[in-house]
Amino acid sequence: METKVLACDGDSITFPSIESDAPPTVNSPSTLAALKEATHDLLDRQLPIALPTETVYGLAANALHADSVSRIFSTKGRPADNPLIVHISSLPMLRSLLPTSFTMPPSYPKLIDAFWPGPLTLLFPKSSAIPPICTANQPTVAIRMPSHPVARALISLSNTPLAAPSANSSGKPSPTNAAHVLADLKGRIPLILDGGACEVGVESTVVDGLSAPGVVKVLRPGGVTVEELQRVLGEKTKVLVHKRDYEDSDIESAPTTPGMKYRHYSPTVPVVLLLTSPPPESCKTESMHDILDELHASMSLHDEFKVGLLALSDSPITKACIATHYEVQRFSLGNRSNPAEAAHRLFDGLLTLDREGVDVILVEGVDEVKEGLAVMNRVRKAAGEVRYVSV
Numbered sequence: 071m072e073t074k075v076l077a078c079d080g081d082s083i084t085f086p087s088i089e090s091d092a093p094p095t096v097n098s099p100s101t102l103a104a105l106k107e108a109t110h111d112l113l114d115r116q117l118p119i120a121l122p123t124e125t126v127y128g129l130a131a132n133a134l135h136a137d138s139v140s141r142i143f144s145t146k147g148r149p150a151d152n153p154l155i156v157h158i159s160s161l162p163m164l165r166s167l168l169p170t171s172f173t174m175p176p177s178y179p180k181l182i183d184a185f186w187p188g189p190l191t192l193l194f195p196k197s198s199a200i201p202p203i204c205t206a207n208q209p210t211v212a213i214r215m216p217s218h219p220v221a222r223a224l225i226s227l228s229n230t231p232l233a234a235p236s237a238n239s240s241g242k243p244s245p246t247n248a249a250h251v252l253a254d255l256k257g258r259i260p261l262i263l264d265g266g267a268c269e270v271g272v273e274s275t276v277v278d279g280l281s282a283p284g285v286v287k288v289l290r291p292g293g294v295t296v297e298e299l300q301r302v303l304g305e306k307t308k309v310l311v312h313k314r315d316y317e318d319s320d321i322e323s324a325p326t327t328p329g330m331k332y333r334h335y336s337p338t339v340p341v342v343l344l345l346t347s348p349p350p351e352s353c354k355t356e357s358m359h360d361i362l363d364e365l366h367a368s369m370s371l372h373d374e375f376k377v378g379l380l381a382l383s384d385s386p387i388t389k390a391c392i393a394t395h396y397e398v399q400r401f402s403l404g405n406r407s408n409p410a411e412a413a414h415r416l417f418d419g420l421l422t423l424d425r426e427g428v429d430v431i432l433v434e435g436v437d438e439v440k441e442g443l444a445v446m447n448r449v450r451k452a453a454g455e456v457r458y459v460s461v
Contacts, residue, residue, distance in 0.1 A: 073256045074261050077100070077104070083219040085223075091226075104263055108228075112230065113228060115260070117259070119262070120259055122263060123221045124216060125189045128234030129237040133157075143203075145255065149240070153211075154205070155213070157225055157232045163231060167194075172194070177286050181277065181299070185302075187215040191290075192277055193210050193211070194212075242337065243335045244272075247418070248262050267418075268414075272417070275294040286310070287310050290312075297439070336452045336454075337424035342361075344459045346461060355458045359394045377432060378431040379399065380416070387434050410440070
């Protein structure tokens, strides 16, 4: 299958209010033509296509058509029990997907008003309009309204909600530009809409406000921070983060949203998380030289050992790594004071270092505040081991 890459100008697209289901205005003829071609692939050919969102690039298909959704799973090699997020363009489209008897919890209108369109996914009860394959047979469905104009315009112009996980082979780092998608899925999909680099760089935050009054559970940290959620919801609402504030073995074995059960975000080479915090009693602190010597020996490499380093720009880890006798290829996560930049650069760094042929990728841990919580969620899923380094 030939894979086309069509450039789209997001700045040429304007929208009415999210309360309206009227279509957007598209002032660029080439962008409008690309959106029409994507609609043809989605609805007439029932094939998945790749599109940009503000979080990562998505592999999109008609969320209301079971065969179309099944092609997402087969294209990615995605396990069938890993549910998908449904993307919408307006509140009328949202209401068309929900049971008529459903009443939103008080937290949802506040969150929608503050963060939609944007990188926030909310959990809702599922209606019969959504095929079971989309939700892995769960009674709930995860829904969000993307803020990237190309994604939202395609949903609106096709008048179709789109199921869209990340546009990559299952388990690999999520793509944050069209080149990432092409390198991975070329020949497997007909079309990539190129809307430039993703602004956020990690997937959406997934929130469950259905479980108990006055409680909002963060099932997956992402582009909207826990601090932002708490600010909008106020002190009377508890914001609890899965794996940090509570455990739920049932949802881990039968997840209601993506990113909760399987290992994700891993390049083709091993990933090692480096922490400078005091280790638990069962672990030891090591020098960078000793860590690299051990990794080199464990891989039984007879030629040169090339190390990829994904670290903060103001980190002593960088100096310690360069001081060893190994070849080091660096990629900056940005400054420690700006966790949003680390989120924006994480997947690009993993994919870039992997493409440059390193034998192992070392990733420096960041503080788990604001976007740093989402960064560490992804790195811990990608890393095969954790080492504590003395610097």
